[in-house]
Amino acid sequence: MTLSVSGLSAVRSGRTILHPTSLVIAPGARIGLVGLSGSGKSTLGHALIDDLRAQGRSVAHVPQSPDEALDPLRSMAFHWQEAEHALGLTPGSADQRGLFAALNIEGGDLSKRPWSWSRGMQQRFVIAMALIGTPDLIVLDEPTSALDPVVAAATMDLLDRHLDGRETAMMLITHDLGLAARRVFQLMVMHDGQLVEQAPTDDILLRPQTRAAQALVAHRNWMALPC
């Protein structure tokens, strides 16, 4: 089912940090939300999640670092059950084995707390948790910037493979055009709290129209990056 939101905006301490924005996301879409730091990408991501939730759609969110997703005092099993409970599922009903296999974290000890897992595994656990209940959309906010490039690339590959052929749409929020270029079919460029350009990935990389997009493309040797 196509997701659509309109008139998303945000004001913080009297300053408009997100101008009214409308989006349409097709099932299975892969969208990259790119822009400089502070351009309002995460704000749009949060507003999008809240709005879709209010519409009754299921949206999952993966924050930048596992530190922002996992309580260090609680075990991995607790987080998993909590996520199931929040979705109204009975404990143990989610396809944990399938998701863990998809993200290559079968070896992780669920009775442990987050910090006894490696950060790469923690982040893949968070992604696996986000995929419980097959959401309509998964929003990944700089999902690999806390990981080293090799682990980051592997994580994105696993996620790609899992989402392949599924209805779940993906929005990748990143300032890293190289990452976005390899993972998404469509790019949205943010600048100063506004969505300034929206086009298929290749179009923006080869023929950026706005200054913001041109600046992003010009300052990134995106082909040379591993992910």
Place this chain on the structure above:
Amino acid sequence: MIMGLLGFVLRAAVVLSGTAALTFALLWNAPGDPAQAIAMARFDALLTEDVIDQVRAEAGLDISFWPAFTSWLVPLLSLDFGNSAVTGRPVWPDLVTAMSYTFPLALASLAVGLAVSLPLAVLAAKRPGSLVDRCAVAVASLGVAIPAYWLGLLLILLFAVKLAWLPAMGARTAAHAILPALTLGLGVTASFTRIIRSGILEARGQPFLPAIRRRGVSDRAIGRDHVAPHAAIPVVTVFGLELAFLLEGLVLVEVIFGRPGLGTFLVQAILARDFPHVQAVVVLTALIFVTVNLLIDGIYRVIEPRIGERDA
């Protein structure tokens, strides 16, 4: 685990023997003639040199420091505190009687403190800066600022003298414990309110909470499963420290309210230079501290196992 326990026992042994040795040395070297003080306490009259010398010999004060120290320390290893230098009776039964007055009072004031501070702090932390919050902070500041001996006297003046609702002095009935428990309880309330409030506020700022909320977890569940455990860590710490203040306050409060507990026991023993009594209280107090620290350490390891891992 076993290594940890062994390490703890070793550390406890060092603390206990150090405390014992230090107290003994302090008492031994304190100015004035201990034999005279003991004789005064025993006969309650001015005495001749002969009598004082006799007391000195009886109390084992006529030998030098090290023999005296070892003759006290060796029976202590089997928890034998010896006999009182004043009454000649064994220390243990008198100590147990004193404890039977002190421990219920200590527990009662802790209970008063927790019963008031927990709801107060939770309410205050709900909306920081609100009227309730400011009142809670005021109560906490007052509780810290008012010394127990002054508050105790004020409470006696109001509830015992003016209103005649409660007994002021002694420890015959449970009603006698109410005013002392309130006196000590206010101090406990003050520090608990502050620490629980700031613990909750700090726990609420944890970076992972927004993501958990966005996962659809209810505020109630977040408070119970994520905020409370994080807020508990500083509270547990302060609980241990609070016990120290409580023991300190108990000495004053027991003397003010004329309760024959450990505090009174200690003060009388110091005045009479009754070495075995003083030592017994000091060693007991140190033992309580060490035990409480062990418990707190155990609780930490349950809430936050990283603390245990760093040690290992």
